[in-house]
Amino acid sequence: MTHPQFFATPGGEQMVILPRAEYEQLCEAAEDLADVRVFDEAKRRLAAGEDELIPAAFANRIIDGENPVRVWREYRELSVKDLAAKAGISAAYLSQIEGGNREGSVATMKALAAALDLDLDDLV
Known part of the structure; x- marks a missing residue:
C-alpha cells in the first residue's frame, strides 16, 4: 500500500x-x-x-403480469365474494377487475387495498 x-x-x-x-x-x-x-x-x-x-410463487405471478388484486386475494386466502364484501363492491365487479375487463376506480382500488391490508401502490 x-x-x-x-x-x-x-x-x-x-x-x-x-x-x-x-x-x-x-x-x-x-x-x-x-x-x-x-x-x-x-x-x-x-x-x-x-x-x-410473500412467497416467490406469488411475487412471480405479479411480475409475470397476473392481476395483483387476484394474486393478493388468493395469497390472503379470500374468496371473490369475501373480498368484494370487505371492499364494499359487488363480486361481479371484482371479477371484472381481476379479469382485466374493467379498471377499478381510484376509490375502489383504495377499498380493495384496505381490505387486503396493502398500500394502493401494491395493486397498481
Whole structure:
C-alpha cells in the first residue's frame, strides 16, 4: 500500500491522490456499506410490520403480469365474494377487475387495498 499524496488547489480545496487499486477498494467498500444499510432498513421495516415477505410463487405471478388484486386475494386466502364484501363492491365487479375487463376506480382500488391490508401502490 502506497501513501496517498495530499495537495491544495489554487482555490484552497484539499485534494488527495491515491493509487487506482486503493480508490477502487474504497468504492467497493462504500457500495458494501450502502447495501448493508438497505438490508438493515428492510429488516427494520419487516420487524415493525411496515413490510411483509410473500412467497416467490406469488411475487412471480405479479411480475409475470397476473392481476395483483387476484394474486393478493388468493395469497390472503379470500374468496371473490369475501373480498368484494370487505371492499364494499359487488363480486361481479371484482371479477371484472381481476379479469382485466374493467379498471377499478381510484376509490375502489383504495377499498380493495384496505381490505387486503396493502398500500394502493401494491395493486397498481
